[in-house]
Amino acid sequence: MAKEKYLLDDSLGYKLFHASRLMSNRLNKNFRDAGFDVTYEQWQILSRLYEKDGQTQNQLATKNERDQPSVSRLVDNMIKRGLVARISNKADKRINLIYLTDKGREMENSLTALALKTIEDASDSIDSKELEICLRVLDQVRENLK
Amino acid sequence: MAKEKYLLDDSLGYKLFHASRLMSNRLNKNFRDAGFDVTYEQWQILSRLYEKDGQTQNQLATKNERDQPSVSRLVDNMIKRGLVARISNKADKRINLIYLTDKGREMENSLTALALKTIEDASDSIDSKELEICLRVLDQVRENLK
DNA sequence: TGAATATACTTGTTGATGCAAGTATATTTC
DNA sequence: GAAATATACTTGCATCAACAAGTATATTCA
Numbered sequence: 001m002a003k004e005k006y007l008l009d010d011s012l013g014y015k016l017f018h019a020s021r022l023m024s025n026r027l028n029k030n031f032r033d034a035g036f037d038v039t040y041e042q043w044q045i046l047s048r049l050y051e052k053d054g055q056t057q058n059q060l061a062t063k064n065e066r067d068q069p070s071v072s073r074l075v076d077n078m079i080k081r082g083l084v085a086r087i088s089n090k091a092d093k094r095i096n097l098i099y100l101t102d103k104g105r106e107m108e109n110s111l112t113a114l115a116l117k118t119i120e121d122a123s124d125s126i127d128s129k130e131l132e133i134c135l136r137v138l139d140q141v142r143e144n145l146k
Numbered sequence: 147m148a149k150e151k152y153l154l155d156d157s158l159g160y161k162l163f164h165a166s167r168l169m170s171n172r173l174n175k176n177f178r179d180a181g182f183d184v185t186y187e188q189w190q191i192l193s194r195l196y197e198k199d200g201q202t203q204n205q206l207a208t209k210n211e212r213d214q215p216s217v218s219r220l221v222d223n224m225i226k227r228g229l230v231a232r233i234s235n236k237a238d239k240r241i242n243l244i245y246l247t248d249k250g251r252e253m254e255n256s257l258t259a260l261a262l263k264t265i266e267d268a269s270d271s272i273d274s275k276e277l278e279i280c281l282r283v284l285d286q287v288r289e290n291l292k
Numbered sequence: 293t294g295a296a297t298a299t300a301c302t303t304g305t306t307g308a309t310g311c312a313a314g315t316a317t318a319t320t321t322c
Numbered sequence: 323g324a325a326a327t328a329t330a331c332t333t334g335c336a337t338c339a340a341c342a343a344g345t346a347t348a349t350t351c352a
Contacts, residue, residue: 006258008193012265012277013169015284017186018211020166022291023159025310040163041338047154058300065164070339072302077337094300094347112152119158122287130279131158137280138161141268145168171340187308204330216309218332223307240317240330298349309338319328 012141019122027118034114036107042078043111045071046100049084050108054097056089065146078104158287165268173264180260182253188224189257191217192246195230196254200243202235211292224250 008014024040031038038046044064048055055063061071075098078084083104089095123131154160170186177184184192190210194201201209207217221244224230229250235241269277 006193006262008190008197011261012269012281013173013186013261014190015281015288016162016166016169019284019287019291020162021309022288023162026291027159028310039337040159044154044160047152051154056300067340068301069303069341072300073338076302092300092348096301115157115159116152122290123158124290126283126286126290130283133276134280134283135158135161137272137276138165140272141165142161142168144268144270144272145165145172167339174340185307202330213310214331215311215333218330219308222332238318238330242331293352295352296350299347301345301347303344304342306341307339310336312334314333315331317329317331319326321326322324 016141023118023122026121027115030114030118031111034110036111036114037081038083038107038111039077041070041074042081042083043115045074045078045098046083046104046107046111049098049100049104050112053105054087054099056095056097058095060098083107162287169264169268172267173261176260176264177257180256182257182260183227184229184253184257185223187216187220188227188229189261191220191224191244192229192250192253192257195244195246195250196258199251200233200245202241202243204241206244229253 027040027043031040031043045060048060048063057068057071057075060075061068064071075084075086075096079086082101085099085101086096087099089097173186173189177186177189191206194206194209203214203217203221206221207214210217221230221232221242225232228247231245231247232242233245235243
């Protein structure tokens, strides 16, 4: 029995990594081309705030499955761009609540449309049953690794 | 007909992004825990050199589907860690050929085993037919976006 | 109540990326 | 053969990430 040769190109890791990078880059480009100074990572935060405005950094970190320093610095950058505000909580001074600014709120429809368009581009000509299966597999991968 | 609400959590982009990040992080951790000071991105370069030693940065960039600055800096870091050497080509002085060092070469089996283990962990309990479909879908996504 | 612990967040360090611009060397073209 | 163009690579700048360590505030508990 010959030892199976490892081939980077055929591996789940590489395919995932590359597809993910292409998608983030495409979304960034779509945002940029439409005149929105928002990155994919910032969009993830904005999405959470569109679901519910005024969340703690900790909540945002948990929901987006990333660590607190990342959120802390993302919020810094988003404040610079005028997308959100960081309001210290009076009752518990450890806590910051993050709120959309008017500017951030006004972008919702446009950014959502661009995100949907990007997903459509990415899933063009893919059988919807197979896409469903792929999404389930990705869920299982996430479950296995978390 | 109600407008479909966009949900980040259900989107292809988010699932891809998150699964990919988890996998890179897991592989990095597996390398680190085993005492190898190698990142996932560096491993991608090493893999190409295991296939064929002595490639130009441009070839490495093309094969790994990333831009030249990334490869240039990855190679810098890999030289720092003693994994590869950058040899200027006499016939065409614009070209650098990247070669594995002994240290880099000796790691092949261990790193490959760790990469395979990571993929096994990630695909645990996933039906092999469905995994196949997922890989095909990922290929199509890459094709659609490149 | 005071010390220990927990929680929420920030900062430092290192590694990676995208994009634009720069340098050096080769090749093409007139 | 000189000017224009192409190629291979590097550098600068801004953003993001992982991990470890730090700060400030709350809570627990003895």
